[in-house]
Amino acid sequence: MARILITVGPTYEPIDAVRFIGNRSSGKLGSSLADRAAELGWEVRILLGPNAVLPIEDGVDVIRFASAQDLQDALGQHLAWCDCLVMAAAVADYRPKACEVDCSGKRRRTGGDLSISLESTPDLLAGCSKNARSNQLLVGFALEPADELEASALRKLGEKNIDLIVANPLETMDADAIHARLIGNQDRGMNIDQTTDGSISKDAFAAWLLGHLDSLVAERISPAHTNTESTSHVKL
Ligand code: CTP
Numbered sequence: 001m002a003r004i005l006i007t008v009g010p011t012y013e014p015i016d017a018v019r020f021i022g023n024r025s026s027g028k029l030g031s032s033l034a035d036r037a038a039e040l041g042w043e044v045r046i047l048l049g050p051n052a053v054l055p056i057e058d059g060v061d062v063i064r065f066a067s068a069q070d071l072q073d074a075l076g077q078h079l080a081w082c083d084c085l086v087m088a089a090a091v092a093d094y095r096p097k098a099c100e101v102d103c104s105g106k107r108r109r110t111g112g113d114l115s116i117s118l119e120s121t122p123d124l125l126a127g128c129s130k131n132a133r134s135n136q137l138l139v140g141f142a143l144e145p146a147d148e149l150e151a152s153a154l155r156k157l158g159e160k161n162i163d164l165i166v167a168n169p170l171e172t173m174d175a176d177a178i179h180a181r182l183i184g185n186q187d188r189g190m191n192i193d194q195t196t197d198g199s200i201s202k203d204a205f206a207a208w209l210l211g212h213l214d215s216l217v218a219e220r221i222s223p224a225h226t227n228t229e230s231t232s233h234v235k236l
Helices: 030-041 068-081 124-131 148-159 170-173 202-221 227-231
Strands: 004-007 043-048 060-064 084-087 093-095 117-119 139-144 164-169 183-186 193-195
Touching: 004 030, 004 068, 030 043, 030 060, 043 068, 043 148, 068 124, 084 124, 084 202, 117 170, 124 139, 139 148, 139 202, 148 164, 148 183
Parallel strands: 004 043, 004 084, 043 060, 084 139, 139 164
Antiparallel strands: 093 117, 164 183, 183 193
């Protein structure tokens, strides 16, 4: 049975022992994907962020992460296991610089303004692409303003060097429904461009996306997984 690794939910980037920079990702979509994939018979492992909706199906293997760094480490450990990676997590693009972070205690109010320097996080999906086997299918998400959706999705497919991107309008983040477009990277032999039939529930979207992934993964994978592939770790 094919193996799918799904990253779900937000990252929390610590400032001190009690504060963080986060985002409003609920993890609903990633968890729906995990549940539907398990129902359809995939082997499912998810990397689940803080405060994200838990999948309910038995048999979904759940590994927790909090920050982008944790997620990077977890991907290094679990990427080789899967046939298909779906990066549904909302990874922070910036985090406080290490010199700003003190998790041994709490920053005290000193009065006046406070500035915290941020640094870019690495693009984890691009890192996965550099370390993936050629028969692994890599899927990203792009949350875009409607008028930039296609151009931006195509740019991200190239920059990250991944197979597929699910582009959806900004409003999707907190909503229960999604109007998505699945675009393939022609440079990697993926001639697919499909749009959902209007706005559909996240559950219906999960079934729709998995229907496409199922046949694409089947074309890609060789029948046998070797033990080496399922246990090897990489540093992204
Ligand atoms: N992603 C990632 N590593 C990051 C940031 C995002 O792997 N540091 C992944 C997300 O999981 C998602 C895709 O990349 O699958 C989103 O692409 P990104 O370029 O980060 O999109 P946005 O941040 O939404 O785009 P922009 O910076 O253009 O607003």
